[in-house]
Amino acid sequence: GESVGLHLPTLSVQEGDNSIINCAYSNSASDYFIWYKQESGKGPQFIIDIRSNMDKRQGQRVTVLLNKTVKHLSLQIAATQPGDSAVYFCAENMGRSSSGSARQLTFGSGTQLTVLP
Amino acid sequence: NAGVTQTPKFRVLKTGQSMTLLCAQDMNHEYMYWYRQDPGMGLRLIHYSVGEGTTAKGEVPDGYNVSRLKKQNFLLGLESAAPSQTSVYFCASSYVPDTQYFGPGTRLTVL
Numbered sequence: 001g002e003s004v005g006l007h008l009p010t011l012s013v014q015e016g017d018n019s020i021i022n023c024a025y026s027n028s029a030s031d032y033f034i035w036y037k038q039e040s041g042k043g044p045q046f047i048i049d050i051r052s053n054m055d056k057r058q059g060q061r062v063t064v065l066l067n068k069t070v071k072h073l074s075l076q077i078a079a080t081q082p083g084d085s086a087v088y089f090c091a092e093n094m095g096r097s098s099s100g101s102a103r104q105l106t107f108g109s110g111t112q113l114t115v116l117p
Numbered sequence: 118n119a120g121v122t123q124t125p126k127f128r129v130l131k132t133g134q135s136m137t138l139l140c141a142q143d144m145n146h147e148y149m150y151w152y153r154q155d156p157g158m159g160l161r162l163i164h165y166s167v168g169e170g171t172t173a174k175g176e177v178p179d180g181y182n183v184s185r186l187k188k189q190n191f192l193l194g195l196e197s198a199a200p201s202q203t204s205v206y207f208c209a210s211s212y213v214p215d216t217q218y219f220g221p222g223t224r225l226t227v228l
Contacts, residue, residue, distance in 0.1 A: 032215050034215075034216060034217075036219075041222075042221060042222070043121075043207050043219035043220050043221045043222050044160070044207070044219045045219070046216055046217075046218060049215070049216055089159060089160070091160075093215060104162050104165075104175060104176065105162070105217060106159075107159035107160040107161075108159050109157060109158055109159045110159060
């Protein structure tokens with residue numbers, strides 16, 4: 001199975017509330033994590049990333065938290081808006097090879113976030 | 118900048134037909150990737166390239182070939198399409214092997 005998974009496949013929140021989307025990973029060698037947003041019919045859009053030497057990183061209305069002890073990643077969206085409705089994916093990069101070549105990003109299956117009026 | 122573009126946006130093929138999907142990026146990225154996305158599943162890497170003239174296999178390479186003759190272009194070929202290749206295909210590029218930027222996708226149906 002995939003090493004990256006999500007606790008909930010769907011999440012519904014009221015407009016204006018905060019959203020928390022969770023992600024579990026199993027590979028302790030992963031050193032880089034990304035959250036993507038995918039709207040219907042579009043490609044994944046980069047939201048925020050975090051490296052394994054950090055616990056928290058903030059962006060505009062979004063915060064990513066990394067708990068390496070329990071191999072858990074979360075995306076927090078403040079004051080959720082209707083435009084935030086989408087599928088959210090987490091992805092992990094299991095470090096670089098000795099040659100520095102690209103390592104695969106492993107994606108979770110995604111969480112559908114629905115913002116209720 | 119247009120970012121990552123893909124052509125065509127939609128295509129219907131009959132089993133056994135061949136086609137090429139084109140990905141172009143104008144960000145001068147070294148790394149390019151082809152993924153497929155199936156309902157209820159995450160993105161799965163088909164092939165990738167770490168620079169002009171190089172290609173490598175990803176997680177699900179069977180039935181596909183790729184070429185990277187120019188730095189800005191990454192082509193994905195299906196020599197003999199099968200219904201199992203019905204999917205949405207995404208191209209991505211990155212400057213370093215970390216943050217990847219995706220194109221809008223190509224929806225392919227194989228009858």
